Amino acid sequence: MYKRNVQDDNATMAENVFKANGRKEHLQLYDVHNIYNDPYQGSNNKSNKNVSNCKQKIGEGNSDGLNWTWIAQTDNAAITTTSEKVISSYLRFKWDKLDGVLGFTGTIEFLLKKDGVVLANEELEAVVEFSGQWIGIRNLIEFKKVFSEHANQQQQINRNMFQNQNQQQGCVIEFSFSLSPVFATPVLRNVNSNFEKSHITDAVLEVEEKQLHVNKSFLSIHSEFFDKLFNSSFKEKSQSTIVIKDVDASEFSNFLSLIYPNQVEITVETVAKYLVLADQYIMLAVTQKCEEFLLQNKRVKTIQKIVFSDQHHLHKLLRETLASVDSREELDSLTMLPEFSMLSDSTKAALLHKYMHFIN
Missing domain, CATH: 3.30.710.10 (Potassium Channel Kv1.1; Chain A)
Known part of the structure; x- marks a missing residue:
């Protein structure tokens, strides 16, 4: 179930506050090491010991042009500040048609309840600096405080007892955000x-x-x-x-x-x-200024930076953009875009060299 607060249509974007909230009942996650499912997920499976974490996409929506995607996941202790396995929750914000918006500031709140009891309620000051950025809380709560093998068995019994009494059971997670746009000045x-x-x-x-x-x-x-x-x-x-x-x-x-x-x-x-124009009038100083702008600007997509590099011989931009690609999957997605077919053979060769890096 997802809810959205819609602002007055007559308000200007500068005055608008972007708000949304969501709720997920019977959140389903598993232990990243013991790999057993919660009672609403199904069977108990301890065979796979190589899973690094469990990520669940809970929902997505749009608030007046600000797109959000919500996930919850278990995090391995190796990438957290605690020795315990933890549950984390994140929101990803993207916007394409909000002219002049550089980012957003405001607050995000995450709440987690178990059988009607609030176990975690965290609010953070959010600064969204570029479209596509993930914002959230790593270590919202320790995994063992929500799920355990013994608790799973008892929760299934409790759920069976109360399922006909319309009482809220299981693990519930909620979010809400209130963000104001930051404009280019x-x-x-x-x-x-x-x-x-x-x-x-x-x-x-x-x-x-x-x-x-x-x-x-x-x-x-x-x-x-x-x-x-x-x-x-x-x-x-x-x-x-x-x-x-x-x-x-x-x-x-x-x-x-x-x-x-x-x-x-x-x-x-x-x-x-x-x-x-810099190419037409052979003005290297302007070309360099544009290249530095593209290197520092996170609003420009990776494929766009590669196209600019190819068209205007921006070797530093191409080198650093390819260095920022951190997965073979991301490279695969780039080759599927229509802009890829317009690239020169030399730039395609650079992409292939990067691809071979992931294979080897």
């Missing part, structure tokens, strides 16, 4: 001030009737394109006004600002266009 800069006429400007770039006053030597240092334009035998060498065609004036001035003091912020929405 780009620094407002006067980009146009970079291109005002001054004693150091000696040329004008005209883009869609917008005039940008520039310094030829400065542009030549940063751009091989402008270096050849200003210092070779092209007719533009002697012209004071040079027309730049086939580009949006605002996009071009924002692009050029990336080598000036008053720079625009690179965003997920603009990085692709800046990379194309």
Whole structure:
């Protein structure tokens, strides 16, 4: 059973608080070492000693564009801060169409009850930093406090006794969250001030009737394109006004600002266009800024980073992105995406090399 609190449709997203709650009765988990099932799971099985943990996907939902997935699992003592096996609970948050949202802050609460008695009730301050992030509590409660082999037998007897009396029995787990969005707050800069006429400007770039006053030597240092334009035998060498065609004036001035003091912020929405312009005008400094942005930004999907690497020869981005892939299954999923077919042979070879790493 899942419940969702819907906010006033007239509220702006900035004022909206994303809320949801869920409940699972007769939670079914097993001991990661003894491998016996709880009384509502079925047979007692102690044959498999190699299972590292038991993960149960309990449910998923959508709260006004914020998607969540809920799991509970038993964790091996080797990856917990206790010597005992524990039960943990996690939520995964993903959003694709919430424009300008970088993440969320708020609270998440997990509650676990056994036969109507509250055994664990934990609330945590949540900071969701990127889409797809898991947030939760490892070591919500020790496994033995909820399930034991002896307790399993008694619980089955109790369940049989009360099943016709409409009394709540078994293991129940609940969650609730209340999260507020965190928006991108780009620094407002006067980009146009970079291109005002001054004693150091000696040329004008005209883009869609917008005039940008520039310094030829400065542009030549940063751009091989402008270096050849200003210092070779092209007719533009002697012209004071040079027309730049086939580009949006605002996009071009924002692009050029990336080598000036008053720079625009690179965003997920603009990085692709800046990379194309950096290639067109052979401006390595802008390419490097875009690569660093992609390396640090967790909102950009792995396959997108690989495509950017392939299209714009971003070797560092490709190397570090492939290093972050930690399973053969993740690589398999990448090869199934339509973007994979567009990759060059050299990039596919790098993916194959990574694949062989997991096989060996």
